[in-house]
Amino acid sequence: MDQPASLSRIDWVARSCRLLAATAAEFRETQPFAGLTIGTGIHLEPKTVALLMTLRAGGASLVCTGNLNSTQPETVDYLRARGITVFATQTTNADEHGASLDAILAQKPDLLLDNGGDLFARAAERPYAGLLGGTEETTSGRTRLLPLRSKLNLPVLVINDSPIKQFAENRHAVGQSLFESYLRFTNRSTNGKRVTVFGYGACGKGTAACFRNAHACVSVIDIDPVTALEAHLDGFVTPLREEAIRSADILITVTGHPAIITAADLPLIKDGTILMNGGHFPHEIDVEAIRDSADIAGIDRYEAEHIETVRLRDGRAFHILGAGHMANLAGPRPLGNTVESMDLGFALQARCLERVARGGLGRESCVVPVPADIDAMVAATYLDLAR
Ligand SMILES: NC(=O)c1ccc[n+]([C@@H]2O[C@H](COP(=O)([O-])OP(=O)(O)OC[C@H]3O[C@@H](n4cnc5c(N)ncnc54)[C@H](O)[C@@H]3O)[C@@H](O)[C@H]2O)c1
Numbered sequence: 001m002d003q004p005a006s007l008s009r010i011d012w013v014a015r016s017c018r019l020l021a022a023t024a025a026e027f028r029e030t031q032p033f034a035g036l037t038i039g040t041g042i043h044l045e046p047k048t049v050a051l052l053m054t055l056r057a058g059g060a061s062l063v064c065t066g067n068l069n070s071t072q073p074e075t076v077d078y079l080r081a082r083g084i085t086v087f088a089t090q091t092t093n094a095d096e097h098g099a100s101l102d103a104i105l106a107q108k109p110d111l112l113l114d115n116g117g118d119l120f121a122r123a124a125e126r127p128y129a130g131l132l133g134g135t136e137e138t139t140s141g142r143t144r145l146l147p148l149r150s151k152l153n154l155p156v157l158v159i160n161d162s163p164i165k166q167f168a169e170n171r172h173a174v175g176q177s178l179f180e181s182y183l184r185f186t187n188r189s190t191n192g193k194r195v196t197v198f199g200y201g202a203c204g205k206g207t208a209a210c211f212r213n214a215h216a217c218v219s220v221i222d223i224d225p226v227t228a229l230e231a232h233l234d235g236f237v238t239p240l241r242e243e244a245i246r247s248a249d250i251l252i253t254v255t256g257h258p259a260i261i262t263a264a265d266l267p268l269i270k271d272g273t274i275l276m277n278g279g280h281f282p283h284e285i286d287v288e289a290i291r292d293s294a295d296i297a298g299i300d301r302y303e304a305e306h307i308e309t310v311r312l313r314d315g316r317a318f319h320i321l322g323a324g325h326m327a328n329l330a331g332p333r334p335l336g337n338t339v340e341s342m343d344l345g346f347a348l349q350a351r352c353l354e355r356v357a358r359g360g361l362g363r364e365s366c367v368v369p370v371p372a373d374i375d376a377m378v379a380a381t382y383l384d385l386a387r
Contacts, residue, residue, distance in 0.1 A: 010078050013046040017343040018385045019378070020054045023350050027058030032354040034059035039109030041101060041119040042137060043070040044088055047339060049078060051346040055113075055353065056084070063107045065100040067115055068092060070329075111353055113137075114156075117144035124151040133356040135159055135349055136367070140280070145367045155361035157352040161369035164379060165345050166202055173341035175206025177328035178252065178278045179214060185307060185321045185331050186274060190214040196221060196248040199255030200231045203278055207254055208236055219244045242268060253277045253284035262286040263293040271316040276327040285324040306331040347378045 014021075027033075038055055042048050044066035052062055063085045071090040079086050087103035089096060101118050105126070112119045112134035121144055123131060133155035136145060142158045159165055182190070195211045197204050200222040208231070212218045220231035221244050232238045245251065245261070245268040253260040256279050263286060269275075277284045290310060291299060300309040311317045322330030329336050336342075351374045355361060361371075 008074070008078075010046045010049050010075065013339055014050045014053065016339040017047070017050040017346070019343045019347040019382055020050045020350065022381060022385065023347055024054040024057035027054060027350070027354075031059040032357050033111075036110040036132075036357055037061040037063060037107060038111045038113055038134075038353065039104040039107060039119060040064045040113040041067065041104065042113060042115035043067050044075045044079070044086070045070065045072045045336075046075060047336070047342040047346070049075055050343070051349055052079065052084065053082075054346070054350050058350075058354070060111075063104050063109060064088065065097075065104050066090075067118070068094065068097050111357060113349060113353060114141055117141035120145050120152060120156060121148060124148040127151070132359070133361070133365075135352045135356070137345070137349070142367060149366045152366050153363050155356050155363065155365040156367050157356070157361075157365065157370055158367060159345055159348050159352065159370060162345075162348055162375050164348060164370075164375055168344045169337055169341040170202035171206045173206070173337035174203040174254070174278060174328070175208070175210040177335065177337050178207050178254070178276070179210040180335070181321070181327040181331065182250065182274070182276060184333070185276075185305060185327065186319075188274075190216040190250075192217070193249040194219070194247050195250045195252065196244040198222075198251070198253045198260045198284070199257075199279070200227045200236075201254070201256070203254045205234075207252055207278060208234075211250070211252075212236070216250070219247070245269060248273055251275045254279050255284060256280060258283040259286050260284040261290075263289040263295075266290065266293060266295050266312065269316070269318050271318070273318040274321065275318060275324075276321040277324045278327060280326065282323065282325040285320065287320060287324040290320075304332065344378065344382060347381070348374060351378060 038060045056062055065088040069092045071088045076086050076088055087100040091097055101122055105122055108128050108130055110130055110132050114120050115137040135157050137159045139160045190211055193216045195216045196219045197208045198221050200220050208218045208220055219237040219239055221241055222228045228238050245265055251273060275285055295312050297311045297313045306322045308320050309317050321327050348370055352370055
């Protein structure tokens with residue numbers, strides 16, 4: 001028998017990304033990125049390592065940075081130990097992050113892999129010769145880059161606009177990871193609990209379903225009556241907003257909009273309720289205003305658990321998880337969305353970059369969705385591996 005190997009989380013994730021592993025095996029033969037440099041600006045954490053190593057298997061030289069506040073030092077060490085150039089520090093300082101972005105663009109990469117539009121927005125202002133185009137991961141990046149299309153004038157494929165990303169990550173993975181995060185933060189049960197989910201978009205649908213499957217009684221609130229009707233026909237309780245807050249043991253926001261639960265709701269919140277957010281920005285639960293409310297007698301903090309208990313003057317108390325930040329990326333040992341959902345999204349990334357590298361797209365493909373044939377190829381490969 002071999003000596004037992006001591007492996008890291010990065011190794012676990014890499015070995016779990018079966019689609020990327022298959023893509024890397026093909027890229028080793030076909031070398032779509034031979035002689036090209038790819039500049040990347042995406043979270044430096046274990047799942048992106050699997051993507052970056054796939055691109056390198058395809059012959060790419062990589063220059064990498066992360067996003068604001070999400071760079072994991074072990075990931076940076078791992079990449080550097082494999083000879084990959086990384087300009088990144090774990091920082092919330094926009095200027096420091098900007099310096100890393102500038103360092104990437106100073107290398108004049110042939111392709112860019114962007115997350116939030118940080119790299120392409122800079123390249124639009126300071127264009128350089130040789131940039132072929134690239135990919136953007138997110139909705140927020142798409143919104144930022146659309147007005148820059150005429151300046152960019154290059155193929156940029158938006159991964160979020162693939163139906164696969166919508167259902168694999170937003171619908172299925174976000175619900176699972178918010179449910180996992182509720183258990184991880186609280187170690188409390190869901191059985192028989194009354195849960196209210198605000199927002200019944202892709203993320204809210206998965207969240208409501210995961211809590212219902214865990215034997216909770218789930219209510220849904222959505223301001224769009226058509227979407228609320230869909231929730232009703234899906235079998236969820238759709239009470240009026242006030243009743244949905246009054247009755248909830250667990251309140252979850254996942255709308256993408258600010259001020260969903262505010263200090264004005266304090267009279268409605270039941271003693272013992274747990275509040276958590278799954279939306280991108282930490283503004284869906286107005287934590288600051290709640291903390292500052294005159295109705296508050298005090299706040300107790302479980303520092304290591306990232307839970308705060310807000311005590312009201314009338315004797316009620318409720319709990320906020322992760323200060324209202326995206327709960328699946330907050331608190332102790334945040335894991336984010338499942339490896340499989342990211343494997344799918346990153347396989348789309350790898351194939352889209354391959355398409356741009358091979359010159360398969362014109363300038364009109366600037367900030368457009370993933371080509372349908374790439375969606376079909378990635379879906380078919382995933383199903384083959386699952387059989
Ligand atoms: N946690 C994660 O890992 C993760 C992953 C992907 C997306 N997100 C975020 O989750 C949020 C939701 O994404 P989505 O794809 O479901 O969006 P979506 O636009 O598909 O759905 C949002 C829903 O919220 C409803 N809504 C808006 N304002 C409301 C209000 N005041 N009260 C009740 N309902 C309201 C809308 O009508 C809509 O049905 C976004 O912020 C997105 O960035 C988080």
